Amino acid sequence: MKRNSRLSAVLHALMHMAEREAPMTSDDLALCLDTNAVVVRRTMAGLREAGIVQSGRGHGGGWHFARPLADISLLDIYNALGEPIVFQIGPATEMPGCVVEQSVNRVIGEALKDAEAILMARFAGTTLADLAADFRVAAKHCRADTG
């Protein structure tokens, strides 16, 4: 299956925004992400509703942050994206009648739940400021293009 790359993509977009002063248009970001402006708007819509970014129309419009990078965790963003499904593997039936299947689903489900909790904790503990700092360290070693 195609994997869901919205989290990755939107973080990529936000980091580009973080490197600039002025708002960036959907077209700007689409160029960075090598995708379409509509896809950008669609993805960013959730973040706007969550109060993470703001958008402006017309001349000089575009996307900018609604609050400091240090106040935005990866979990905030994950949630703003509509909490995409984490795992590709999952149960065959959500509400099985078969007792055997129920038992299997429970065991697998608990394992997945624990792994997901680890992931969410990690997301909660990482802010966009962390991510930006991480990037700047990496960029020091390799002053290449940023497109």
Place this chain on the structure above:
Amino acid sequence: MKRNSRLSAVLHALMHMAEREAPMTSDDLALCLDTNAVVVRRTMAGLREAGIVQSGRGHGGGWHFARPLADISLLDIYNALGEPIVFQIGPATEMPGCVVEQSVNRVIGEALKDAEAILMARFAGTTLADLAADFRVAAKHCRADTG
């Protein structure tokens, strides 16, 4: 997208097999799993190659275990299935040229890797015997159908 339910499905099948003495045919299992016999064969093929189950043709044929349930971990089965992709979320580009994207991918990738390690450890520590025992406890409380 559709989620990959092969692990869940095959465990369901194996638990039904564990509850019986005689081999079960693909048709038997397909009935249990509410699916098609070909799908069963396809899924079980990996387990046969991994030496977890054996199959016999003709009269009295079908599927049976190749070794004790206590010697088969969920990780063995996961691996036998061809190590299906665990996460639905993932990077937009596998080998990005953009340094910003590389940085984002690395941070996200590490978080996913850690979560996956937790999951695999859990799978490694659970055997089919554990699963069967778990089921029998649950079945005591609810003596319903097992199909």
Place this chain on the structure above:
DNA sequence: GCGATTCGTAACTATTATTGTTACATGAAA
């Protein structure tokens, strides 16, 4: 006000992974 710019959104297409189905060959037991 007018026109250029930019977001907002619906509708449709393209891509791709999983699952289901059909068909037929192969092998084993009664």
Place this chain on the structure above:
DNA sequence: TTTCATGTAACAATAATAGTTACGAATCGC
């Protein structure tokens, strides 16, 4: 030798994501 059962290829169905087109609505500069 007939019947039962797996082995496998080929194709259809399903479903989720991502890309595209089209048009409406809001904002800015003139």
